Amino acid sequence: MTEREDLELPRGIALAWGVAANPQRGPKREMSVEQIVEAAVEIADAEGLGAVSMAAVAARLGYTPMSLYRYVTAKDDLILLMQEEATGLPSEAARTAGDWRETLTALYREQVQLYLQHPWVLEVPITGSPVTPNSAAWMDAGLAALDGTPLTHDERLSVLLLVTGAARWAGIILAGYARRERSSGEAPDEITQNEDSLYRALITEDAYPHLRAAIDAGVFLDESDPFTFGLERSLDGVQAYMDRVAEGRRPERLPWMGLDDADIATDKRYREARKAVREAEKALRAARRLERQVAREARERAAAAVRKAE
Amino acid sequence: MTEREDLELPRGIALAWGVAANPQRGPKREMSVEQIVEAAVEIADAEGLGAVSMAAVAARLGYTPMSLYRYVTAKDDLILLMQEEATGLPSEAARTAGDWRETLTALYREQVQLYLQHPWVLEVPITGSPVTPNSAAWMDAGLAALDGTPLTHDERLSVLLLVTGAARWAGIILAGYARRERSSGEAPDEITQNEDSLYRALITEDAYPHLRAAIDAGVFLDESDPFTFGLERSLDGVQAYMDRVAEGRRPERLPWMGLDDADIATDKRYREARKAVREAEKALRAARRLERQVAREARERAAAAVRKAE
DNA sequence: GAAAAACTGTGTATGACGCTAACATACTGT
DNA sequence: ACAGTATGTTAGCGTCATACACAGTTTTTC
Numbered sequence: 001m002t003e004r005e006d007l008e009l010p011r012g013i014a015l016a017w018g019v020a021a022n023p024q025r026g027p028k029r030e031m032s033v034e035q036i037v038e039a040a041v042e043i044a045d046a047e048g049l050g051a052v053s054m055a056a057v058a059a060r061l062g063y064t065p066m067s068l069y070r071y072v073t074a075k076d077d078l079i080l081l082m083q084e085e086a087t088g089l090p091s092e093a094a095r096t097a098g099d100w101r102e103t104l105t106a107l108y109r110e111q112v113q114l115y116l117q118h119p120w121v122l123e124v125p126i127t128g129s130p131v132t133p134n135s136a137a138w139m140d141a142g143l144a145a146l147d148g149t150p151l152t153h154d155e156r157l158s159v160l161l162l163v164t165g166a167a168r169w170a171g172i173i174l175a176g177y178a179r180r181e182r183s184s185g186e187a188p189d190e191i192t193q194n195e196d197s198l199y200r201a202l203i204t205e206d207a208y209p210h211l212r213a214a215i216d217a218g219v220f221l222d223e224s225d226p227f228t229f230g231l232e233r234s235l236d237g238v239q240a241y242m243d244r245v246a247e248g249r250r251p252e253r254l255p256w257m258g259l260d261d262a263d264i265a266t267d268k269r270y271r272e273a274r275k276a277v278r279e280a281e282k283a284l285r286a287a288r289r290l291e292r293q294v295a296r297e298a299r300e301r302a303a304a305a306v307r308k309a310e
Numbered sequence: 311m312t313e314r315e316d317l318e319l320p321r322g323i324a325l326a327w328g329v330a331a332n333p334q335r336g337p338k339r340e341m342s343v344e345q346i347v348e349a350a351v352e353i354a355d356a357e358g359l360g361a362v363s364m365a366a367v368a369a370r371l372g373y374t375p376m377s378l379y380r381y382v383t384a385k386d387d388l389i390l391l392m393q394e395e396a397t398g399l400p401s402e403a404a405r406t407a408g409d410w411r412e413t414l415t416a417l418y419r420e421q422v423q424l425y426l427q428h429p430w431v432l433e434v435p436i437t438g439s440p441v442t443p444n445s446a447a448w449m450d451a452g453l454a455a456l457d458g459t460p461l462t463h464d465e466r467l468s469v470l471l472l473v474t475g476a477a478r479w480a481g482i483i484l485a486g487y488a489r490r491e492r493s494s495g496e497a498p499d500e501i502t503q504n505e506d507s508l509y510r511a512l513i514t515e516d517a518y519p520h521l522r523a524a525i526d527a528g529v530f531l532d533e534s535d536p537f538t539f540g541l542e543r544s545l546d547g548v549q550a551y552m553d554r555v556a557e558g559r560r561p562e563r564l565p566w567m568g569l570d571d572a573d574i575a576t577d578k579r580y581r582e583a584r585k586a587v588r589e590a591e592k593a594l595r596a597a598r599r600l601e602r603q604v605a606r607e608a609r610e611r612a613a614a615a616v617r618k619a620e
Numbered sequence: 621g622a623a624a625a626a627c628t629g630t631g632t633a634t635g636a637c638g639c640t641a642a643c644a645t646a647c648t649g650t
Numbered sequence: 651a652c653a654g655t656a657t658g659t660t661a662g663c664g665t666c667a668t669a670c671a672c673a674g675t676t677t678t679t680c
Contacts, residue, residue: 017512026656027646053637066639067658075638109567125433126486128501129530131508136518143520153527154534162540165479169471170567172478176436191438198441202327208446210453217463220439224464224563230472232564234540237547253534254542257419257480336627337675363666376668377629385667 011073012080016132031061033071037081041118044082048179049120052082079124080132086118087134090141101235103145104159107138108167108231115171119179122172138164150246154253159238166234170227196220321383322390326442341371343381347391351428354392358489359430362392389434390442396428397444400451411545413455414469417448418477418541425481429489432482448474460556464563469548476544480537506530 015033039060044052054075055065072078090107097106115122129135142160143153151159180191199220205212244250325343349370354362364385365375382388400417407416425432439445452470453463461469490501509530515522554560 013508023656025648025654027658029657031658054639055637064659065637066660069639070657112567123435125489126482127490128486128505131505131512133517136513136521140518140521143524147520153524153529154532154536155539157524157529157532158534158536158539159543161479161483161536162543165540166475168482169475169479172436173471176438179435180437195438195441198323202441203446207443208450210457211446211450214453214463214467219463219467222464222467223566224468225566226464226468226471228564228567229465229468230475230544233469233472233547233551234544235547236550237543237545240546240550241543254538256533256535257422257538333627335625335677337629339628341629364668365666374630375666376631379668380628 012077013131015072015077015081016084029070031063031067031071033081035061036068036071037078037085040078040082041085044120045118049079049123052079052120054078080130083121083124083130084132084134086121087114087132087138089134089137095141095144100145100147100149101239104142104163104235105231107142107145108163111138111164111167112170112174112227115168115175116178119171119175122168122175149242151242155241162234162238163231166227166231173227192221322387323441325382325387325391326394339380341373341377341381343391345371346378346381347388347395350388350392351395354430355428359389359433362389362430364388390440393431393434393440394442394444396424396431397442397448398424399444399447405451405454410455410457410459411549414452414473414545415541417452417455418473421448421474421477422480422484422537425478425485426488429481429485432478432485459552461552465551472544472548473541476537476541483537502531 036057040052040057043056043060053065054068057078058065058068068078072081091110094106094110095103097103139160142163143156146156146159149156177188177191180186181188184191186194196215199211199215203212203215346367350362350367353366353370363375364378367388368375368378378388382391400420404416404420405413407413449470452473453466456466456469459466487498487501490496491498494501496504506525509521509525513522513525
């Protein structure tokens with residue numbers, strides 16, 4: 001029915017690569033996987049991933065919920081296909097934007113815009129690298145950009161991972177604000193203002209001196225783009241690394257996040273001590289709070305007594 | 311009952327700051343918010359955020375589901391409190407690890423470990439910066455690390471955002487693998503191997519030349535840490551930026567991701583053209599697939615005919 | 621010290637969800 | 651023509667978050 005490799009392929013991935021055998025025997029199919037995925041994506045775009053229920057998708061197409069299971073084995077598969085559909089292919093314009101840096105920047109921007117158009121993609125849980133046609137195309141485009149550089153294949157993939165992560169991070173934050181914008185009906189300026197005043201009200205100088213200083217400097221009202229800044233710094237670093245490598249001064253590659261010295265955090269006694277500190281800090285906050293509250297009540301009581309006396 | 315600022319505070323945040331008025335009138339409370347949150351975190355750590363239902367939390371404490379609503383206004387609030395509990399405070403060791411770079415690296419590592427201990431935190435949807443005591447403490451620690459540097463407050467926050475994003479990205483990927491490890495029962499090596507052979511089977515040289523080359527170079531079997539590599543490059547870039555600024559050569563800050571020239575992607579005609587390309591590529595893949603399949607069926611038919619003839 | 625008010629944990633009910641199983645109906649290769 | 655097989659539908663299960671009414675318990679008020 002299908003191909004050799006199919007034996008080991010997870011169902012969802014098999015569907016994504018389009019190696020699902022279309023049956024020949026029964027009645028004609030009235031829908032198609034593409035239609036279903038398209039409808040699901042439209043719902044997700046408009047109302048979020050949470051609004052994508054089998055019933056909702058079916059209703060949008062004019063069928064009963066259960067009919068979808070003739071095309072998609074489970075909701076998880078549908079979501080994988082939605083992801084693939086939304087991911088699409090990198091544009092020709094981005095793929096050929098210029099040198100490696102310009103190309104990666106263009107791919108970054110396109111990914112961020114993608115996350116803004118389909119914010120629900122960020123909600124889909126990740127399990128390993130998705131081995132699907134479109135995500136492979138994105139990887140290929142990124143690797144193509146780094147083709148002429150003195151980096152090894154490993155290093156190129158690491159750089160790609162860096163850029164992809166930056167795009168996703170920007171997407172997460174920006175999509176978060178966009179969602180809040182839609183749900184609360186606040187304008188972007190309002191959100192910024194409200195957040196700033198929330199910080200101003202809650203962050204005290206004694207508990208958070210540096211954060212308070214930053215707030216007073218107006219960081220939460222700042223209008224420059226922190227994500228572009230971050231990407232620029234990262235790519236600066238990559239460029240410097242390339243220069244160093246080109247000079248034959250390749251640093252040795254670092255191993256996985258050392259548990260040798262970072263292991264302090266997993267040491268039992270240390271963790272207990274930390275917990276104690278945490279609880280002490282919590283108690284201090286509670287005590288301060290109580291103090292203020294009691295003072296306030298005392299004031300009120302006094303005021304009430306005066307009123308009564310009159 | 312509570313304090314002034316409380317009027318504007320979202321409920322969940324009010325609870326996180328502990329400004330929830332404990333009632334005095336009724337029967338003694340048998341539970342506490344802390345107990346509930348703790349139980350919920352334990353469930354989430356062990357079985358994921360999906361396993362945290364009000365019923366499950368209540369059952370773990372020996373109560374009925376509805377009783378929880380006397381302590382927590384809604385499940386969303388519970389999740390915010392869980393997040394705050396899991397986030398905790400940055401350790402003293404990390405906060406005082408050395409110069410800005412060492413400190414930020416230590417904070418990065420601690421955050422990644424945190425995500426590995428509480429992977430469900432990554433599933434909690436983000437809406438704006440969380441204005442809670444513990445997350446404020448992390449920000450404060452990060453800003454403290456950058457205190458002696460020539461950066462402006464804005465730039466410091468951007469650097470922090472960069473490091474936080476890197477940690478989250480590493481957490482997302484690593485937690486994804488950890489989850490798969492647990493759910494499928496594969497060993498880490500096995501997962502790497504399986505993924506590699508999946509790539510090898512599906513990524514053809516004609517469709518994905520650069521990715522295929524990378525695969526052949528063994529990138530998916532590589533054992534160095536791409537996240538540490540990325541962080542190092544990023545911090546290299548930040549260091550270079552500091553040096554430049556210290557010399558008085560501060561570049562002008564870039565504005566928000568320009569929709570001026572990146573807008574090609576939102577141009578209607580362009581998007582339609584892209585979609586057409588996409589569909590053409592899809593059709594090509596389908597045609598190739600069909601070709602192979604038909605060839606295979608023909609072979610089988612021939613074999614069957616031979617068998618019948620015998 | 622009694623009545624009122626406030627609050628506790630519980631039982632019941634509702635509507636939505638993903639998905640299994642049993643169904644009559646429609647098409648196709650032999 | 652008929653067996654085999656696929657279609658979309660109906661009914662129903664177990665789970666979820668949460669609204670509401672309830673009897674019992676503690677504190678406040680008179």
